[in-house]
Amino acid sequence: MTKEAQFEENGILKEIAELLNEGTDTKTMLSDVLKRLLYVTGLETGWIFLIDVDGNHELIADFALPPALAMNQKERMCHGKCWCVNKYNNHTLNKATNIIECKRIEDALDDGAGETWGLTHHATVPLRAGNERFGLLNVGSPNKTHFHKNELALLEAIAYQVGTALKRINLTQREQEIALVAERNRLARDLHDSVNQLLFSLSLTARAGMEMTEDEEVKQTFSYMQDLTQEALGEMRSLIWQLKPRGLENGLVSALKGYGEMLGMKVEAKVTGATSIPGNIEEAIWRIGQEAIANCKKHSGAADVFLSLHTSWNETILTIKDKGCGFHYNENLSIPSLGLKNMKARTEALNGLFRLQSQLGNGTEIKITIPL
Incomplete structure (x- = not known):
């Protein structure tokens, strides 16, 4: 040359x-x-x-x-x-x-x-x-x-x-993902050590006040405070779980089952396929699954939820359905709730397909398909 x-x-x-x-x-x-x-x-x-x-x-x-x-x-x-x-x-x-x-x-x-x-x-x-x-x-x-x-x-x-x-x-x-997980873990620890403990102390204080007074109206006030505090504690535990999911290291479905059980739901799960899921898609499915299970708890009136995860070489399909009260849904109209809109947005951000089916008295089914 x-x-x-x-x-x-x-x-x-x-x-x-x-x-x-x-x-x-x-x-x-x-x-x-x-x-x-x-x-x-x-x-x-x-x-x-x-x-x-x-x-x-x-x-x-x-x-x-x-x-x-x-x-x-x-x-x-x-x-x-x-x-x-x-x-x-x-x-x-x-x-x-x-x-x-x-x-x-x-x-x-x-x-x-x-x-x-x-x-x-x-x-x-x-x-x-x-x-x-x-x-x-x-x-x-x-x-x-x-x-x-x-x-x-x-x-x-x-x-x-x-x-x-x-x-x-x-x-x-990978470094960014590790840093993000570390920050979530830190935030989860801070919430547990500060806000969660304060709410627990407030619950004990309300209970003690209710037992110390003879005034019925004051008792009711303390009882109401204790109920609100217990509800806030439940929300805080859910938030901490979302930030630092216990069980995700054992697999996505295991973590979703654990989250459902934490909410008092019985989760029946089925897994098919053997292809590994990229980290960003696993994260999205985890968040979508959380939102879907939480919706079942809040709105369906059902105690059981069915979860199916299928992974092939070119796509991952997550299906979550319940046999609860359902609601009237027209796919030609806008999605009725912020939670459902968030699920749809997360799915479409990964070029996926979000599908919702629901009828009054016939439960609700959410199906997402994300290409790999």
Whole structure:
């Protein structure tokens, strides 16, 4: 490699590194990096797959896909397997390499799916940092059927930069989650040690005052104070539980059952599927489940609640239903309560689907589906 070529390559790596260092949102960062990479290398099209531990890929970024691949909201890119993903999942793709042909384009041609703009081949590069793997970078140009050794080396260097940035973002997110849990634990301890103890003392004082007086009206006043204090204690325990759920370390369903039992509800649970749930989705399901069970306690008049959690490779489904009094609900109208609106908002924030069914005298069912 000449000094001029070396200087140019170093300049490209510097530009990509600057973009990666500035990025905090994975999708935006990878889209910007892909566009810049194609511009400085003279290549015309590319896409990036993130691939999870189960081998499922997600199209996270793309640029200038030919119509045959972009049609139907890029369905051909988002679903199905291909040679490069298969090689990645089989651990036979460990460095930048030429792919003889692109299976997705070959299938599109066989199906007569549209114009491919002469794109038939692409280079594929694994995104990795040390022993951690994150996905694939694919780039190509019309009528380009081979990538030279220097081109592959550059792509590999850029892919390693991307992998390191993805690792940094993942570590940052984990640190934020740990900090959030620590802050909730601290707040739960403070509430227990201060407000909860004050309410308990007030309850004892009201009880003592009721026993010391002979005046019936004063007795009733102290009795009312004690009832209010007991109610506030119950609300405080519920709040502390929400901040620091006992049993979540033993699983989401165990924690929800424990929360229901704390409220005096009998929770019948069913769990199917075996795929692990990402932390942010587990957190959302925990909060939604709490709200749903609390609603059953407050409004249904039923003592039993049924909970079902199903997890597959691509989605998690939580169903909570009771056989209580129910209420009149029209799905064409706005949701009637703040709690239900919060559940719907949490679900849709994760691109999920919130479904509510209820009829007077026939109970209520809440079903949320969140993609993984």
